[in-house]
Amino acid sequence: xxxxxxxxxxxxxxxxxxxxxxxxxxxxxxxxxxxxxxxxxxxxxxxxxxxxxxxxxxxxxxxxxxxxxxxxxxxxxxxxxxxxxxxxxxxxxxxxxxxxxxxxxxxxxxxxxxxxxxxxxxxxxxxxxxxxxxxxxxxxxxxxxxxxxxxxxxxxxxxxxxxxxxxxxxxxxxxxxxxxxxxxxxxxxxxxxxxxxxxx
Ligand code: GRF
Numbered sequence: 601x602x603x604x605x606x607x608x609x610x611x612x613x614x615x616x617x618x619x620x621x622x623x624x625x626x627x628x629x630x631x632x633x634x635x636x637x638x639x640x641x642x643x644x645x646x647x648x649x650x651x652x653x654x655x656x657x658x659x660x661x662x663x664x665x666x667x668x669x670x671x672x673x674x675x676x677x678x679x680x681x682x683x684x685x686x687x688x689x690x691x692x693x694x695x696x697x698x699x700x701x702x703x704x705x706x707x708x709x710x711x712x713x714x715x716x717x718x719x720x721x722x723x724x725x726x727x728x729x730x731x732x733x734x735x736x737x738x739x740x741x742x743x744x745x746x747x748x749x750x751x752x753x754x755x756x757x758x759x760x761x762x763x764x765x766x767x768x769x770x771x772x773x774x775x776x777x778x779x780x781x782x783x784x785x786x787x788x789x790x791x792x793x794x795x796x797x798x799x800x
Contacts, residue, residue: 601625602682602786603632607689612643614687614708617775618782619650628787632679635672637691659691669694676701685782686740690719693740703792705740706785708778710770712736712752717745722767731757733766735774737781739792750785750797753777 606615621627634647635655647654655675662668686707711721713736725733734754741747753773788800
């Protein structure tokens with residue numbers, strides 16, 4: 601059974617999907633802790649209800665970004681996870697954190713990277729007029745949504761879409777992909793060679 605720590609900032613629907621998946625022992629994953637940068641993150645309630653430990657590491661409690669980064673690394677280190685999953689974690693992880701955990705941290709992004717990185721991927725994809733968007737799971741590096749890609753799922757854009765309808769359609773596919781990929785990484789292991797990720 602592999603241990604993961606999940607980082608969240610918001611509603612936590614991806615976290616909820618992961619929690620549901622861990623109910624099956626064959627999934628191969630146990631969530632050791634959920635860590636947020638915000639006490640107000642609604643997703644923390646999913647963790648509490650499931651009996652999973654939660655920690656908040658809020659930037660406002662630290663002198664600067666590097667100190668916050670170190671505090672986050674300490675919080676994660678306490679659980680010795682095999683994999684860290686950013687599931688709607690809306691902050692960039694800096695050098696002190698990445699030095700320790702690079703190669704072990706995946707993120708999910710609601711677009712087909714390298715198109716539409718950043719915090720407004722769904723809006724940006726709509727504004728660009730793409731007919732296909734989707735979601736990407738990737739290993740975090742020091743850039744903004746630039747790391748090696750683990751998996752992608754395509755989601756069609758329809759004429760009537762607004763940010764909400766497209767966002768929900770993407771999130772539906774995104775949750776299923778994240779659950780699938782985290783389980784496979786945990787059960788089968790992975791290798792990263794440059795930009796190329798192999799599971800198994
Ligand atoms: C996801 O679409 C994720 O890709 C994006 O924020 C959303 C988080 O959703 N960065 P939730 O908090 O898991 O519901």
